Amino acid sequence: MHDQGAIMSKRTTQVNSAAMLKNVASITEAVEHALNRPSHLPGLVCFHGHSGFGKTTAALFLTVQFRAYHVEADSTCSRKELLLDIAEKMGLTPTKTIRELKGQIGEQLAASRRPLIIDDAHHPARKGFLEILLDIYKKSRDQGTIVLIGEPALPLELKKHFERIDNRILRWVEANPLDMDDARVLRDFYARGVMVGDDLLEEIHRSHAGCTRRIVIDLENVREKALAMGLREIGLDAWRDEKPAEPKKAIRRVG
Known part of the structure; x- marks a missing residue:
């Protein structure tokens, strides 16, 4: 049987160590700024960079630090599957239709004051349904905080194909090579x-x-x-x- 105390101690040490990495510090500051922003500012954050530069480590740290809802998109997910994954992370009993799901998630996002992290956001971007996250944001009455994490090309994809999301990005954070x-x-x-x-x-x-x-x-x-x-x-x-x-x-x- 695993020693639960030892496991928790190791996780705490890992979180504390991650906090000292520069990429983690940069995205943490950006998310904290978004959570505490004035009401007239948008609440989306984009964290982008090459594979292996610690974006997932940062996402896990944010999940602990801010009790964030962390969802990983993949290359096969559909609109509804992504929404169902988010609802599950939020502990919601999902409604039947996509429209109702978006409203349900948006309300929880506003009420909880916890950020929603979409890891590998380039997948829904390439499939053309990233704007479903903008719908959620609007359903939160623009009070929610959503963090999009993805590959280096994600900012360009947002600018070219998702202008309504692009102009709501409060902070752009690039994951750099470790020093x-x-x-x-x-x-x-x-x-x-x-x-x-x-x-x-x-x-x-x-x-x-x-x-x-x-x-x-x-x-x-x-x-x-x-x-x-x-x-x-x-x-x-x-x-x-x-x-x-x-x-x-x-x-x-x-x-």
């Missing part, structure tokens, strides 16, 4: 129990161009290898000696 300060935050959390040298951390950061996901994977690999070797500290030279060889590319023969 070395961010990498040290990840090291302190994901490589606990092993001191990963700055030279090795710099090499990991450089080789992955600041990609959060790849840095985390390498830190976990380093940690596991160091512990297996009985090491409490590991630097670049030791890691190079022990790092598994990269798979060789297949040679294509002609003739």
Whole structure:
């Protein structure tokens, strides 16, 4: 049986660590600004950037920090499926029609004062039904806060195809590659129990161009290898000696 206290402690540490990442701090400030905005300002926020730059980590932090309703859109979802997912996150008993669902969700968004996060919002954007979220926002009597998270092209798609959403974006936040300060935050959390040298951390950061996901994977690999070797500290030279060889590319023969 899992120790629930230990699990909660780890989650708390993870949330606290995420708060120190610059991308997380930027989107947190933007959402807080939207939640506390004057009534004459719109309440939509767009968080965009390349895969692996920590947008999902930020979304999970926002979910905890603001008790946000976090919904992940996918490439196959329809209008009604997205609305049903939102209603489920809100703990609502969904009504039958799309029109009624939008009203139900909008009312809950206004009453709860909790943000709605739509992760991978580029999927409904490409399918042409992102404006359903604008309908929800209007049903909240413009009191709700909605955060759209997506790929780098999401702002351009909003400007080209969803002008009514574009002109209601209060803050645009771009997820940037992690810098070395961010990498040290990840090291302190994901490589606990092993001191990963700055030279090795710099090499990991450089080789992955600041990609959060790849840095985390390498830190976990380093940690596991160091512990297996009985090491409490590991630097670049030791890691190079022990790092598994990269798979060789297949040679294509002609003739």
